[in-house]
Amino acid sequence: xxxxxxVGVGFAGLRAARTLANKGFDVLLLDRNNYHLFQPLLYQxxxxxxxxxxxxxxxxxxxRRWRGVHFRLAEVWGIDLERHQVxxxxxxxxxxxxxxxxxxxxxxxxxxxxxxxxxxxKYLNDAVVLRNQILSSFEYAAQKPNxxxxxxxxxxxxxxxxxxxxxxxxxxAELVHHVLSKDYPELQVKDIRxxxxxxxxxxxxxxxxxxxxYALFKLHRMGIEVRLKTAVSGAESHQVLLKDGTSIPxxxxxxxxxxxxxxxxxxxxxxKVRGGRIIVKQDLTIEGYPNVFVIxxxxxxxxxxxxxxxxxxxxxxxxEYAGRAILQGERGRPIGPFYYxxxxxxxxxxxxxAVAHTMGFSFSGFSAWVIWLALHLFFLIGFRNRIxxxxxxxxxxxxxxxxxxxxTQEKKEIKR
Amino acid sequence: xxxxxxVGVGFAGLRAARTLANKGFDVLLLDRNNYHLFQPLLYQxxxxxxxxxxxxxxxxxxxRRWRGVHFRLAEVWGIDLERHQVxxxxxxxxxxxxxxxxxxxxxxxxxxxxxxxxxxxKYLNDAVVLRNQILSSFEYAAQKPNxxxxxxxxxxxxxxxxxxxxxxxxxxAELVHHVLSKDYPELQVKDIRxxxxxxxxxxxxxxxxxxxxYALFKLHRMGIEVRLKTAVSGAESHQVLLKDGTSIPxxxxxxxxxxxxxxxxxxxxxxKVRGGRIIVKQDLTIEGYPNVFVIxxxxxxxxxxxxxxxxxxxxxxxxEYAGRAILQGERGRPIGPFYYxxxxxxxxxxxxxAVAHTMGFSFSGFSAWVIWLALHLFFLIGFRNRIxxxxxxxxxxxxxxxxxxxxTQEKKEIKR
Numbered sequence: 001x002x003x004x005x006x007v008g009v010g011f012a013g014l015r016a017a018r019t020l021a022n023k024g025f026d027v028l029l030l031d032r033n034n035y036h037l038f039q040p041l042l043y044q045x046x047x048x049x050x051x052x053x054x055x056x057x058x059x060x061x062x063x064r065r066w067r068g069v070h071f072r073l074a075e076v077w078g079i080d081l082e083r084h085q086v087x088x089x090x091x092x093x094x095x096x097x098x099x100x101x102x103x104x105x106x107x108x109x110x111x112x113x114x115x116x117x118x119x120x121x122k123y124l125n126d127a128v129v130l131r132n133q134i135l136s137s138f139e140y141a142a143q144k145p146n147x148x149x150x151x152x153x154x155x156x157x158x159x160x161x162x163x164x165x166x167x168x169x170x171x172x173a174e175l176v177h178h179v180l181s182k183d184y185p186e187l188q189v190k191d192i193r194x195x196x197x198x199x200x201x202x203x204x205x206x207x208x209x210x211x212x213x214y215a216l217f218k219l220h221r222m223g224i225e226v227r228l229k230t231a232v233s234g235a236e237s238h239q240v241l242l243k244d245g246t247s248i249p250x251x252x253x254x255x256x257x258x259x260x261x262x263x264x265x266x267x268x269x270x271x272k273v274r275g276g277r278i279i280v281k282q283d284l285t286i287e288g289y290p291n292v293f294v295i296x297x298x299x300x301x302x303x304x305x306x307x308x309x310x311x312x313x314x315x316x317x318x319x320e321y322a323g324r325a326i327l328q329g330e331r332g333r334p335i336g337p338f339y340y341x342x343x344x345x346x347x348x349x350x351x352x353x354a355v356a357h358t359m360g361f362s363f364s365g366f367s368a369w370v371i372w373l374a375l376h377l378f379f380l381i382g383f384r385n386r387i388x389x390x391x392x393x394x395x396x397x398x399x400x401x402x403x404x405x406x407x408t409q410e411k412k413e414i415k416r
Numbered sequence: 417x418x419x420x421x422x423v424g425v426g427f428a429g430l431r432a433a434r435t436l437a438n439k440g441f442d443v444l445l446l447d448r449n450n451y452h453l454f455q456p457l458l459y460q461x462x463x464x465x466x467x468x469x470x471x472x473x474x475x476x477x478x479x480r481r482w483r484g485v486h487f488r489l490a491e492v493w494g495i496d497l498e499r500h501q502v503x504x505x506x507x508x509x510x511x512x513x514x515x516x517x518x519x520x521x522x523x524x525x526x527x528x529x530x531x532x533x534x535x536x537x538k539y540l541n542d543a544v545v546l547r548n549q550i551l552s553s554f555e556y557a558a559q560k561p562n563x564x565x566x567x568x569x570x571x572x573x574x575x576x577x578x579x580x581x582x583x584x585x586x587x588x589a590e591l592v593h594h595v596l597s598k599d600y601p602e603l604q605v606k607d608i609r610x611x612x613x614x615x616x617x618x619x620x621x622x623x624x625x626x627x628x629x630y631a632l633f634k635l636h637r638m639g640i641e642v643r644l645k646t647a648v649s650g651a652e653s654h655q656v657l658l659k660d661g662t663s664i665p666x667x668x669x670x671x672x673x674x675x676x677x678x679x680x681x682x683x684x685x686x687x688k689v690r691g692g693r694i695i696v697k698q699d700l701t702i703e704g705y706p707n708v709f710v711i712x713x714x715x716x717x718x719x720x721x722x723x724x725x726x727x728x729x730x731x732x733x734x735x736e737y738a739g740r741a742i743l744q745g746e747r748g749r750p751i752g753p754f755y756y757x758x759x760x761x762x763x764x765x766x767x768x769x770a771v772a773h774t775m776g777f778s779f780s781g782f783s784a785w786v787i788w789l790a791l792h793l794f795f796l797i798g799f800r801n802r803i804x805x806x807x808x809x810x811x812x813x814x815x816x817x818x819x820x821x822x823x824t825q826e827k828k829e830i831k832r
Binding site for chain 2: 011033034035051052053054056057058060061064070072073089125133136139140142143182183184186340382384385387388392393395401403404405406407408409410
């Protein structure tokens, strides 16, 4: 029985495993977490709308009915491509086929101060830490007599006008206006500032102009200051530094302006592009290693002369492809090159407001928002999770309430 | 307007605040957390049945409609009883009346090794840490080739046969038998041991003999080893040491064998009994300080020559009493001494199995369990929380599923 080792149980790894389940393979999933994380809703955990448990699902529960699929909690340190071995903290694991799918991490582009003082949103813990930071800022602001310190605590700077920055900013504005403004009668709403900074000249750069304008209009209406063509140069504990030499007093900086391949890619002696992504062939394998697939955010592949984006739909399609490629390869019926079918993209801005772009059509407003909700509920794993998420969304939509606004003990660890 | 400062927003403090709300007082609530915790369900968070967010409720949401009641996130360091001041990390707060209700902490009775290697269950974070420890033990056991290490990882020792120990042990046994045994086909169920140790000669010592026997019978049937008249003397990282000189190889020791007044009581120069509880007069004030009330687990008061137990119903009744005493005192109509109305006690052992004792009647089995569920749902704060908890209980009861079995990043911090 051939052994397939899959490193990383995100969208890509999970699809690959599902494709290979019940097919006579010995499939071993490795991940340093025991759950699959639904990353697209992380920002809702960070803005006190969802509990962290509702957007994850235990891997062992998912694979219970997948014959031949096993899981091991493991931190993978490296790969010995010549000997076909995965190196983990608890020893070496041999493979016949390897699928690497450890995704991406935040790219601070070498700005150490940003890494030190900024917050990012890649892992479950990040979301809880950011939520704690936002809520703690309000609690401390309610206590501080010093006006400038209070203003810094109540100024939230978001860097990056892509979907993550836009979705987070909108959700934060609603948290502030629907909930926190009532929670803190001792604070004045006019003192609370949310600033969205984007280096380029538009938000949501991959969307049609019409939708970009809609997003900008909506964010403005929600009281968010959007600063386009503005670049950030660094951070200190109490302010954000801009390239033009000015600064914004702020205690909370959320960095959503870039991702790069996860550090496992750095450990591999193979061809990479900027951002550490591994160059793969049309069949998603690495040059010279036909039994090693790299899929999802880690993989760099061009299609129609454009690099494929680092998004969930690409990861899922590549996962399925890698599984099928191994399956059909073993049956002596190799399949054609990978081709990404773009079904469109969407982003939500707030309650009843989203943008969607699919098959040449652009939607915005309530209809796009309903589609967004439905799709996210559909892709979320677990019936219980769907009910809990729907319940929270109902509370938000009908009652303007967010009840997960608790400050737990997770704090940002300053990594040097 | 007279200012009442309430330290601690547990069952006692919250009831006191509710009694004083909308009555023309300036009531200031202080707590180091921004949420009220429903402690009776902590053990279900620790056993992967409930998400931590479902048993807490934001204090600012609770008090939103309570006129005159405010909240401040604060760590209280001490009280200046002579100057009528509360000392916090962020300055001094003056009071006319003071209500101290910071509850209790785990009592390790000076056993440092227990404190170091044992787990306890008082705060929200404790429950998450204990859950992570249990789930991680299974993950590591699935990887370890060494048999003795595997057995130590799969042996869970619970010390203390009171309601907390019994409820946790039963819930852990069901987690293991309904869920984890299916999650880990690579482990053998016979290797998993749950040991409940009690120094006295019976479990649930405050319950009638019939109910004690029922609990013992049920726990036996669930495969739990109950060791009565057994005392623990210490712990090491890989074993629990017993007073008789033997030891039990185990990586997880849950200490549920004692509580003591929270450390704020130690900082007060007033009369205390064993366990640091502050001796209060019949009107719950401290001798010589008629404007300072001590209520809940912190307070020591005898009734019918027996000390009142450190349980939620006592705390709630004392909270209400303290509020009324201040209210009526200000109106010049002092009220009589505090009298605790014992409405009974109950403990749940497992699915469809609980014991209850009220007004001279003893129940056990399914009926007691249904009453237990109903009462806990009733006292839990928040409609959303009730739905989420009910959903999880339904999953547990009908599908034998627990989906919160995720390992997050919270780990026990070894405090020296």
